[in-house]
Amino acid sequence: MKIGIIGAGRIGxxxxxxxxxxxxxxxxxxxxxxxxxxxxxxxxGDRAQVGTAAEAATFGPVVMISVPWPAVDIALSAxxxxxxxxxxxxxxxxxxxxxxxxxxxxxxxxxxARMPGARLVKAFxxxxxxFQAETAGRAGxxxxxxxxxxxxxxxxxxxxxxxxxAGFIPVDLGGLADAAxxxxxxxxxxxxxxxxxxx
Numbered sequence: 418m419k420i421g422i423i424g425a426g427r428i429g430x431x432x433x434x435x436x437x438x439x440x441x442x443x444x445x446x447x448x449x450x451x452x453x454x455x456x457x458x459x460x461x462g463d464r465a466q467v468g469t470a471a472e473a474a475t476f477g478p479v480v481m482i483s484v485p486w487p488a489v490d491i492a493l494s495a496x497x498x499x500x501x502x503x504x505x506x507x508x509x510x511x512x513x514x515x516x517x518x519x520x521x522x523x524x525x526x527x528x529x530a531r532m533p534g535a536r537l538v539k540a541f542x543x544x545x546x547x548f549q550a551e552t553a554g555r556a557g558x559x560x561x562x563x564x565x566x567x568x569x570x571x572x573x574x575x576x577x578x579x580x581x582x583a584g585f586i587p588v589d590l591g592g593l594a595d596a597a598x599x600x601x602x603x604x605x606x607x608x609x610x611x612x613x614x615x616x
Contacts (some may be wrong), residue, residue, distance in 0.1 A: 418581070419477025423470045423492050427546035428507045430457055433501045435553055435583040437464040446473040447484065447492055461519040470495035474479030474502065479575065482503040482528070483541075484511060493531055500534025500602075503572045507541040509609075525596035526568065536568035538576040539596045540587075543609045552586030552612075562613040564599050566590045586615050 418441050422429045426443035430453075433443045443461065448454050449472045458465040474480055476494040484492045486508055493499070510524040519527060525539040541549070543564055552561045553564040567573045577587035590598060590608075603610035 418442070418479060418487055419444070420579075421446070421473030421476035421480045423473045423482050423496055423530045424484035424488075424507075425454060425457055426483065428541060428549075429481060431546040431550050431569060432481060432483065432505075432507075432541060432583070433457065433461060433465060434550070436579065437461045438580045440464070441579075441582070442477070444473050444476040446470045447495065471497050474499055476510070478577070479503045479505065481507060481541075483507040486510045486524075489528065489531065498534070499532045502535055502592050503575050504532060504535040504537045505541060506537050506539045507516075509542055513602055516523075523596040525593040527573050529568075529593055536567070536569040536572035537593065538565055538569070538572050538592065539599055540565040540576050540580060543599050548612070549583075549585075552585075558614060558616055560584075560586050560614065562586045562588045562615065564588050564608055564613075566593060566596045566599060568592045588613070588615075608615060 421444045422433055423446055425448050442464045444466050445454050447469050454467045458467045481501045506528050529537045563580045565576055580587035596609045
């Protein structure tokens with residue numbers, strides 16, 4: 418599968434490594450330091466290339482948005498329309514000094530509103546990039562859960578497949594309105610920042 422990655426920093430860059438390792442193709446884009454993108458692509462080999470956010474948006478059926486919360490609008494403006502795309506949203510609503518108070522909405526719902534027509538699935542956001550890199554591909558009872566949620570069943574199935582490919586167990590928490598448990602901050606009753614296993 419072809420996956421465009423907008424924001425190839427820690428989470429996005431690590432996802433690119435996990436995806437290419439199992440045969441997917443990626444186009445990495447939109448780094449705070451654009452000079453790191455060719456280095457990342459060279460590391461990943463012939464399954465990776467570098468492009469703009471707009472090129473990532475049209476590269477394949479799946480687009481990963483993995484940028485800091487204050488940069489989401491900038492990244493989406495650079496990407497252009499994501500209508501019809503399966504969008505993996507890895508963002509967390511961190512702002513300087515804490516996290517954004519979103520009122521009665523989840524960050525996933527707000528991002529869906531920012532991407533009209535996109536088939537948004539929240540995933541890969543509850544665990545650090547370092548932890549994901551360290552634990553990807555564990556077997557048996559040690560295999561780690563990656564949570565996801567979304568309002569499009571087919572999109573969620575596709576993302577669940579990518580989570581499995583990356584070496585984790587996909588666990589569906591429901592729709593975008595149910596994403597609060599996956600989102601910052603770490604707190605009792607939430608899965609954000611916690612390691613879970615199937616059993």
